[in-house]
Amino acid sequence: MKSNIITISREFGSGGRLVGRKLAERLGYKYYDKNLLDEIAAEKGYSRQMMEEDEKRAKNSFLYSLTNAFGAAGYGPDTLSINEKFFIAQFEYITKLAKNGENCIIVGRCADYVLREFYNNTDIFIYAPYEAKAKRAVEEYGVAENEVEKMIEEVDKARENYYRYHTGRKWGQPSNYHLSINSGFIDIDSIVDMIIEFVERRNYKEGL
């Protein structure tokens, strides 16, 4: 088992976060999702609340949609918005985890892109048909039935825009990942088993 980091990208309602949590438990790895912001806030002296609110605003902003339509934006020191500063702080934090060889699971955060030059990360995409996502969102996340369709659409659109803005790549494109699993047809524990098997048997010759 050589993989130090397993990154999980996931559609809203696919159960990807649960896959990440169970992987962390099974492997004894540290688990990161939004809690990564806590670590960065503590390290850099940022406000965690401000980081989260800014990210949420940025994900839904006109700027992101615009970037999405015209290609990825470049950014230099002169044009660094607060959000970009936060993204770079995350970028640096995740890179440090990889350089230190820390064993961890990272859900979201564009971590697959951040670690594309590293060899010891395995990148997973979890998705599902709409019906399966809606069922999980209502039954397990407590989303109201009359809001679930809009919520799935908006959350995933925001993730796609955020990913495109910061990476220039298309979110969910298979070539970004080692393995993409449709969670609408198989239980979470089986998905965890499959990922562990993949990580144990894969080679580590190139970055992705």
Place this chain on the structure above:
Amino acid sequence: MKSNIITISREFGSGGRLVGRKLAERLGYKYYDKNLLDEIAAEKGYSRQMMEEDEKRAKNSFLYSLTNAFGAAGYGPDTLSINEKFFIAQFEYITKLAKNGENCIIVGRCADYVLREFYNNTDIFIYAPYEAKAKRAVEEYGVAENEVEKMIEEVDKARENYYRYHTGRKWGQPSNYHLSINSGFIDIDSIVDMIIEFVERRNYKEGL
């Protein structure tokens, strides 16, 4: 093990065809790729050679590129080209396999789309980074080194166009499949094991 049919879609050089052959051996399933044309030729009295040549021509034709740019073409009895007639014959043959509950592996042929209303098929996409595909194409398929880049690009473009034309869907889009595996990082036998495990453990509640 409930899956009667496993469909394999694959990038050129990814080893997807070999995955299909090994799956067929391991499971004792019948194997279909272009040999499906033989069966149809025999049944319908078509010339196998003509079918193959026509398919090749159609895949590279201006019509396909045009369709690709403007969306999928509909076709009625009046506009049926030879290629469309052949595609429909394949469509009907694959549907018959599924209705008869035949255990088989089908590589290519838009079989994932053809069987989208059936419950007992598992759809797999095999892809790989360019370097891994080029290496396999040169070393295992005997493609000349100075031709491999062009060949990979052209074959996969033709597959994408063919798929889009007949299905209106984007080839390689994760939502078309149950599982997408990057063969650049894991050996063929491990991929076969993973697919068998997925098929054994998945549920069969909905079509895809």
